[in-house]
Amino acid sequence: AADVPADELMAGELTLTGRITTASNATFLGAIGDTPVVYKPVAGEAPLWDFPAGTLARREVAAHLVSEALGWDIVPRTWLRDGPFGEGMVQLWQEQDPEQDAVDLFPADEVPAAGWLTILEGEDEDGNRLALAHEDSAALRRMTVFDVIVNNADRKGAHILAMPGGH
Template identity: 75%
Template sequence: MPTPDLMTAELTLTGRITTASNATFLGSIGEVEVVYKPIAGESPLWDFPHGTLARREVAAYMVSQVCGWDIVPRTWLRDGPFGEGMVQLWQEQDPVQTAVNLIATNQVPEKGWKQVLEGQDEDGQMVALVHEDSPALRRMAVFDMVVNNADRKGNHILAMTDGHRHGVDHGLTFHSDHKLRTVLWGWLGDPLTAEERDGIDRVTEGLNGGLGRNLADLLSVEEIESIATRCARLRLEGRFPAPSGEMPAVPWPLF
């Protein structure tokens, strides 16, 4: 069967993700499974301009591609049953893997995992928020700093069978004010690796070329300039930063 034109072939809805805060649908374009988020279904927010989340998701994909880390699945804008929206290739994650978890504090592994925080669950038991200590997740944490991700929840990280880690749900990104809220704080203060520095540099270079031109259709001039500022700060400091500002350092809920 020929591959459908993902921009123009009919987008058929097959279900809805009811736990999402914005209208989010499962669908298909021919045999290709996708996620569809119409702009008309975006909920108003106090700190992000209304009707811009879909474009921010596409911008996140573009930055991910320039980084060279394939964090964000292919994402684009197109028309659909409820108007223009973001469409993203569906990813079938491994049901037996998890990159982020809440576990009892006395069960935190000594190796291979990073503890972010601890607290009490609804039964009063002490639990810890942990995430795996892997190069793939480190790259995602660096990516989130570059795009200023205000909503990196645990279930926004898809653990794939081959060990790859995809990040999804990037509508709350690219604000010109500091907004970083993430569950991936485990490397606080650690030096950036050469690979991580190279990814940041590719974004900086791209902003002066094709990436900058493409983002101009999706983000404001101030938001694009703030990407360059964050990249320069990361390269100057050369390490994973600590939380800052008055906003919470982690999103809520965590998952």
């Protein structure tokens, strides 16, 4: 999909195939031709107190451009265009590697001794001790630095997609 010409992605028909209901903003799965994409219309943005209203789409496009300028390939190809619900952000869909998790929940005594860092510990409703941990990797450290550079204060564990090849 990365080799699809930009004019095709900008002018091709954006067809919606579903809605991602776990997102806080209106977020849709769609396609432009055979290329799967995510579409977030500006009109469906949930405003945040710390950013001007109606700027999420442009901030996501800017994050992609910074990622490209740094050569870090953290944010998939992202652009601004019209869609079924008006102007919005469109981003190439990414298939994550189901064999990898960059962030995971473990029984507190089963966090791997090497390659993982515990973020916090707590208990579930049955009193079992649990630990939230993330991998200790150069890729995750680079993503953390990237988030500081682009002022991304909204990174959640589910926003970290482990890609094939350890990316």
